[in-house]
Amino acid sequence: MAIHRQQTLSQPADGLMPSGTAYHEQVAARQRRGRTWAIVFQATMLSGIVALCALLLNILNQSFGYVAIVNTIDPTELAVDGVPLNELPKDNLVEILEANISAGLMRRYENDMPFTERSREDVHDLILERVVEPQVQATWGLFDSIFARGSVFAEAEEQFPGSDVYFRSWLTTSFISKSQSSEPLRAGVRTAIFGSLWVVAITILFSFPIGVGAAIYLEEYAQKERLLNRLIQTNINNLAGVPSIIYGMLGLAIFVRILELFTSGAFLGIGDQSTANGRTIISAGLTLGLLILPLIIINGQEAIRAVPNSLRQAGFGLGATHWQVIWHHVLPSAMPGVLTGTILAVSRAIGETAPLVIVGASTFIALDPSGPFSKFTVLPIQIYQWTSRPQDEFRNLAAAAILVLLILLLSLNASAVLLRNRFDRSRAIA
Amino acid sequence: MTVAIKRPSQTQSETVSSSPNGTGGNAIEAERMSVFYGDFCAVRDVDMKVPSNKITAIIGPSGCGKSTVLRCFNRMNDLITSVRIEGEVLFQGQNIYDSEVDPVEVRRRIGMVFQKPNPFPKTIYENVAWGTRINGFRGDMDEMVERALRSAALWDEVKDKLQQSALGLSGGQQQRLCIARAIAVEPEIILMDEPASALDPIATLRIEDLMKELSEKYTIIVVTHNMQQAARISDYTAFFSVDDERTGNLIEFDDTEKIFTNPGQKSTEDYITGRFG
Numbered sequence: 001m002a003i004h005r006q007q008t009l010s011q012p013a014d015g016l017m018p019s020g021t022a023y024h025e026q027v028a029a030r031q032r033r034g035r036t037w038a039i040v041f042q043a044t045m046l047s048g049i050v051a052l053c054a055l056l057l058n059i060l061n062q063s064f065g066y067v068a069i070v071n072t073i074d075p076t077e078l079a080v081d082g083v084p085l086n087e088l089p090k091d092n093l094v095e096i097l098e099a100n101i102s103a104g105l106m107r108r109y110e111n112d113m114p115f116t117e118r119s120r121e122d123v124h125d126l127i128l129e130r131v132v133e134p135q136v137q138a139t140w141g142l143f144d145s146i147f148a149r150g151s152v153f154a155e156a157e158e159q160f161p162g163s164d165v166y167f168r169s170w171l172t173t174s175f176i177s178k179s180q181s182s183e184p185l186r187a188g189v190r191t192a193i194f195g196s197l198w199v200v201a202i203t204i205l206f207s208f209p210i211g212v213g214a215a216i217y218l219e220e221y222a223q224k225e226r227l228l229n230r231l232i233q234t235n236i237n238n239l240a241g242v243p244s245i246i247y248g249m250l251g252l253a254i255f256v257r258i259l260e261l262f263t264s265g266a267f268l269g270i271g272d273q274s275t276a277n278g279r280t281i282i283s284a285g286l287t288l289g290l291l292i293l294p295l296i297i298i299n300g301q302e303a304i305r306a307v308p309n310s311l312r313q314a315g316f317g318l319g320a321t322h323w324q325v326i327w328h329h330v331l332p333s334a335m336p337g338v339l340t341g342t343i344l345a346v347s348r349a350i351g352e353t354a355p356l357v358i359v360g361a362s363t364f365i366a367l368d369p370s371g372p373f374s375k376f377t378v379l380p381i382q383i384y385q386w387t388s389r390p391q392d393e394f395r396n397l398a399a400a401a402i403l404v405l406l407i408l409l410l411s412l413n414a415s416a417v418l419l420r421n422r423f424d425r426s427r428a429i430a
Numbered sequence: 431m432t433v434a435i436k437r438p439s440q441t442q443s444e445t446v447s448s449s450p451n452g453t454g455g456n457a458i459e460a461e462r463m464s465v466f467y468g469d470f471c472a473v474r475d476v477d478m479k480v481p482s483n484k485i486t487a488i489i490g491p492s493g494c495g496k497s498t499v500l501r502c503f504n505r506m507n508d509l510i511t512s513v514r515i516e517g518e519v520l521f522q523g524q525n526i527y528d529s530e531v532d533p534v535e536v537r538r539r540i541g542m543v544f545q546k547p548n549p550f551p552k553t554i555y556e557n558v559a560w561g562t563r564i565n566g567f568r569g570d571m572d573e574m575v576e577r578a579l580r581s582a583a584l585w586d587e588v589k590d591k592l593q594q595s596a597l598g599l600s601g602g603q604q605q606r607l608c609i610a611r612a613i614a615v616e617p618e619i620i621l622m623d624e625p626a627s628a629l630d631p632i633a634t635l636r637i638e639d640l641m642k643e644l645s646e647k648y649t650i651i652v653v654t655h656n657m658q659q660a661a662r663i664s665d666y667t668a669f670f671s672v673d674d675e676r677t678g679n680l681i682e683f684d685d686t687e688k689i690f691t692n693p694g695q696k697s698t699e700d701y702i703t704g705r706f707g
Contacts, residue, residue: 223511310548314608316509318561318615319538328560329550 059406061141062399063170066149068156068163069185072133073100085127090120093127100131129186136184136393137163170400179366180382184393189401194368195281195361195376196350196408202285202372203349207293208342214293215300215338220326240294248355251287256359259283265373279360282372287359288352292345299341303334336424343416350409353380379405457482457619457649458503458540463517465498465507472498473678475517478668480619485641485650487660487686490670491701495678496653499670500621503651504540505533521619538565541617545624547604549596549611554579554588557596557607561615574614582610583640602633609640613648620644622652626659638663657702661690669698 018026075085080092088096094115098106109115109126128134137160140152145167156165178188218236222229255263260278263286307330315325361381369376377385379401386398460478464471473495480486488496498507505526507513518525526536549557558575567574575592579585584606588599596607605625612620622641626634641650641663654660660667667690668683682689682698693699 225511308548310544310546311550313506313509313542313544314548314550314611316506317504317537317542317544318564318611319534320561320564321534324564328564333551 059399059402061143062396063403064142065145065168065396066140066152066156066165067168067393068137068139068160068165069134070137070160070163072135073131075132078127078131085132086124090118090123093120093123097123097127097131100127105130125186129183134185136391139168139392139396170396171403175397175400176404179368180364180377181366182364184391184397187397189379189382189404191365191368192377192379192382192401193404193408196378196405198281198369198372198374198376199284199288199356199378200346200350200412202282203288203292204342204346206286206289207296207345210289211293211296211342212300212338214297215304216326216331218297219301219304220322220330236294236297240298243354244291244352245354245358247287247291248358250290251283251355251359255283255286263373265371268373270371270373279362279375280373281369281376284356284359284361284376284378285372287355288349291352291355292349295345295348296338296342299345300334300338303337303341304330306337307333332423336420339416339420339423343413343420346416347409347413350412351380351405353384356381357384379408455482456480457521458651459520460499460502461518461520463499463502463515463519465495465502466514466516467510468512471675471677473670476680478680478683480649480651481666482649483645483647484665485645485652485663486666486668487664488651488653488668488670489655489657489660489701490678490681491672492655493676493678494670494672496670497623498678499680500623500651500653501542503619503621504537504542506537506542508533538615539617540619540621541612541615543605543608543612543620543622543625546628547601547608549599549604549607551595551597553593554596554599554607555592557611558614561611565615578610578614579607581613581644582606583636583643584610600633602629602636605629605633605637606640609637609644613644617648619649619651622650624653624655627655634659657690661686669693669695669701671697671701 017023078085078096080088080096083092085093085096115123138156144152153165156163175188176193177190178186179191180189181187214236218229218233222232224230224233256278261267263278263280263283265280311329311333312325315329316322320328356378362375362377363381363385365375365377367375383398383401383405386394386401389395456479458480460476463473463476463478465473476499478499488500490496501507502515502519507515515527519527521536521540524531526533550560552560555575558578559571562571562574576585576589579588584603587603588607591598596604599607605628609620609625625641626637629637638659641652644650645665652660652664664686666684667686669681669689670678671681672678682693682695684694688694689698690702693702
């Protein structure tokens, strides 16, 4: 609505300020410009959400769907006296195994673990692996499986006659609890999950105390005018932008090569010295720790800087020492901010692949890590390795592993956020 | 190596000089004190003897260095790295800027209340208790907290919510809590930097009443922009002005009554009557 200024109001008569209708139109134009920008910002946010949804849907599409499987021997043929294979007692299963595989292989299994000690499930798995030998012929995505079910079956019938077509979730409990395997149907990510958790634990233990300590020094003690401190500050800011693969080179040179005696565990006489050679969990954890150290320092500094100076002065005014002011007032106030920064940094560390490729994560490893001096693989490496395989079904495995990585990341973040909120709440009261 | 500052003898703290520039009974004395921020001289050659157990007001136009001078009295300016102080500040005969004097000890003995209420984000109880605890208080903490809160005329309002956050108090209550916190560590001098400027008139009045009560036990130095306030509460008034180089100078320091009725300097009269400021 136009509000026309009354001529009676004292207004400079020089006409430099617009008035009347001209002013009204000018305000309307300014408001229009503002609304245009609001729409632009909304659109950018929407495109971000669309991109995220597309990513998630793509992963879900690959994680579930129909598979066509051809068995070398149909399990129904192995039924004894009408009892199906998966209900047979162990003795029958051992007999079936003995009848279908070579004597040499049978002896090898006996040597690994005597059949009398093996569980029924174990023998059942061996039959599936060696006798039934299911082969994945083709896989279909979730959306094809839901919306084009008919054509999936028709295609399977035409291209892979005699194949079993059934709906399969690639993300199963056995996928999480089984270790790596070259058979896509039996492969799992347990080793990679343990590797990721170990590496992240070492990363946090290394970078959190050092990062927060450095942040306290730079904000509270260092004289900011000094050239040396300005130089350090600038370099920390720059280090936060250095590509992660360069940290991988650094980790390889220092932790894997120079400090091999320590990172291989040889100085304690433990660790897998024959194969690991310093390419161990501790090398990876320290490398990722170096990678996120600048992030933790910068975030920590910002959190400490945000603590109002009046709080420090109140402490000093009562005769507190500098350390008492830091410990009792600055750090508790800054801690939620410090933790937020650490959460973001650690999330980055969990997803890092490139530096660990250089440091020497194993791409195929079936043995769980037993400590900081073990060989290891981590989830991103596992995903990378599976996506580079030519067979389609490994891409389904990779998608399922991505889901596991996302769940792991979200649960770690959620627990850190809970920790931070507890800190916040207890401070509000006490 | 720190040298313990001598406690005032009982007789000394009870004697009060009639003139602010007289000898004996002075809580703190500035002698030819100048303050520099880098190369800039903020305050030059201040000679000021603050009498014990009295309220001394520091008034003057904005930027004349009132707060700077106040903060020199308990080495609060040390927290700013670019500050340099020349001259001497004598507390019980000891220059508090001597290299062997620890500012931590000075600040415990010369407390401070700030312009904006700045309670710790902790409970009311903990706000009072913290300062004494870090200074090694070993007595009955509950009793000590109650005594400090009663002295600050806050006890009746907060006695039922000692374990609640101090941030839930009103501005005036927060400022009285800050005063309680300051007197809990048993200082000899309390410096107040415009303690009522962020408060409404009623809360201001309560702070002023409190200051009068406290002056029986403590020496109070208060910076204020409010000349009526200075006239109402203070026994002595120091008037600072600023020269052409933006450097603050102490123009006049005398009985409050004399400053407001019969100032010795023309510029004091101009400022007080509102012709300058």
